[in-house]
Amino acid sequence: MDFDLMWQITPLLLEAAWITVTISVLAFILGLVVAITLVIMRSSAFRIIRWPARIYISVIRGTPFFVQLLIFYYGGSAFGINLEAYTAGLLAIGLNGGAYMSEAIRGSLIAVDKGQNEASRSLGFSRMQTMISVILPQAAGLMIRSLGVLGVIIIKGSSLVSIISVVELTYQSQRIISSTYKPFEVFAVSAAFYLILIYGVISFVDWLYNRYTRYLSH
Amino acid sequence: MNFDFTPVWENIPTLLTGTGYTLLIALFAAIISLVGGLAVSLTTLYGKKIFSYPLRFFIWLFMGTPLLLQLYLLYFGLGQVGILIPALLTGILGLGIHYMAYNADIFRATILSIEKGQTEAARSLGFGRMQTLWFFIVPQAIFRALPQLGNNMIIMLKDTSVLSVIGVTELVLNAQFEIANTFRPFEFYISVAVIYYFLNLILETSLNLFEKKLEGRR
Numbered sequence: 001m002d003f004d005l006m007w008q009i010t011p012l013l014l015e016a017a018w019i020t021v022t023i024s025v026l027a028f029i030l031g032l033v034v035a036i037t038l039v040i041m042r043s044s045a046f047r048i049i050r051w052p053a054r055i056y057i058s059v060i061r062g063t064p065f066f067v068q069l070l071i072f073y074y075g076g077s078a079f080g081i082n083l084e085a086y087t088a089g090l091l092a093i094g095l096n097g098g099a100y101m102s103e104a105i106r107g108s109l110i111a112v113d114k115g116q117n118e119a120s121r122s123l124g125f126s127r128m129q130t131m132i133s134v135i136l137p138q139a140a141g142l143m144i145r146s147l148g149v150l151g152v153i154i155i156k157g158s159s160l161v162s163i164i165s166v167v168e169l170t171y172q173s174q175r176i177i178s179s180t181y182k183p184f185e186v187f188a189v190s191a192a193f194y195l196i197l198i199y200g201v202i203s204f205v206d207w208l209y210n211r212y213t214r215y216l217s218h
Numbered sequence: 219m220n221f222d223f224t225p226v227w228e229n230i231p232t233l234l235t236g237t238g239y240t241l242l243i244a245l246f247a248a249i250i251s252l253v254g255g256l257a258v259s260l261t262t263l264y265g266k267k268i269f270s271y272p273l274r275f276f277i278w279l280f281m282g283t284p285l286l287l288q289l290y291l292l293y294f295g296l297g298q299v300g301i302l303i304p305a306l307l308t309g310i311l312g313l314g315i316h317y318m319a320y321n322a323d324i325f326r327a328t329i330l331s332i333e334k335g336q337t338e339a340a341r342s343l344g345f346g347r348m349q350t351l352w353f354f355i356v357p358q359a360i361f362r363a364l365p366q367l368g369n370n371m372i373i374m375l376k377d378t379s380v381l382s383v384i385g386v387t388e389l390v391l392n393a394q395f396e397i398a399n400t401f402r403p404f405e406f407y408i409s410v411a412v413i414y415y416f417l418n419l420i421l422e423t424s425l426n427l428f429e430k431k432l433e434g435r436r
Binding site for chain 1: 382
């Protein structure tokens with residue numbers, strides 16, 4: 001083990017870790033927007049609106065994220081569109097995450113007891129009011145948990161954008177390895193960064209969940 | 219905008235060979251991850267501390283870092299210490315070990331979910347500790363774990379695409395060979411996505427049928 005090298009490369013990898021964080025956060029936000037749109041589309045009364053959402057979710061979840069990423073980056077040329085690596089990576093992670101998030105959101109909404117909806121509607125609340133003040137608060141706990149898990153998956157998935165040469169943690173590690181020939185040391189440092197990020201997110205989600213359930217029970 | 223799927227059609231044998239490799243890799247990695255996962259979970263639960271602590275660390279480490287990083291570490295790291303194994307073997311091992319950690323986590327949870335009364339009853343009937351585990355606890359735990367394990371295997375089938383990065387000649391890498399010859403990235407990647415979609419569909423449907431059948435047996 002070459003500890004000097006590990007110490008030397010830490011600032012370089014820290015910079016790259018920041019790119020991993022920003023691309024993951026932006027992709028998560030994009031995914032959330034896509035997911036909410038999909039959930040609303042799927043609850044529509046019209047089949048023409050429901051079906052595209054269902055097909056989108058099925059296609060995204062049925063094909064590998066890696067292939068989707070390659071299509072975004074290399075496939076655009078067939079339409080005369082050439083996306084920059086960072087943009088292509090961000091779009092691919094966000095659009096992929098959106099499909100999974102919409103299922104997570106829908107799952108936690110469905111998990112709320114049906115009687116709640118009926119009771120609220122029979123008390124004169126509108127569909128919208130029922131959703132916002134009765135269903136959502138009860139579903140939010142589960143939603144925090146499952147969206148947290150997807151956040152972790154997004155951070156791990158972001159390592160794949162190194163293939164289209166976005167300079168994040170994994171790409172930077174490889175670049176350093178190609179000049180130092182010390183894969184073990186370099187990957188140990190970048191693994192440490194991933195572990196901090198991922199278990200950081202997990203503890204944050206746990207904290208948020210506990211806070212929320214305590215708030216609910218008050 | 220111009221599409222031309224004839225190069226894909228002409229090179230369909232290459233894609234089909236790739237699909238064969240993808241399935242083979244997924245099968246072997248699945249066996250490693252399932253058998254290994256059960257062994258790891260049993261050791262972390264009932265093994266001596268010298269074995270169980272390192273294995274718990276292994277689960278923590280492998281669930282907290284991206285698959286790609288682990289593959290690189292295995293591929294380049296083993297080279298650093300002078301062990302050279304073919305890419306295909308590295309890929310199968312890497313994928314198998316990655317999902318071993320996830321499966322071990324699932325097995326751990328389901329083994330713990332079996333009621334204590336089961337152990338007590340078996341023990342009081344004169345079964346030894348090992349026998350109780352093997353004939354009573356493990357079969358029930360496996361049964362309860364099946365839906366989640368199936369889910370993991372579906373995710374793993376899609377993740378085999380990542381192995382192309384370390385030079386395993388599976389579906390994606392074979393497509394990339396042909397893309398280098400024909401310069402038709404969009405058409406090839408879309409076709410690859412379609413193949414994955416159908417593989418995924420077949421696996422999902424058969425797992426659902428399998429689960430239903432078992433449900434009836436209960």
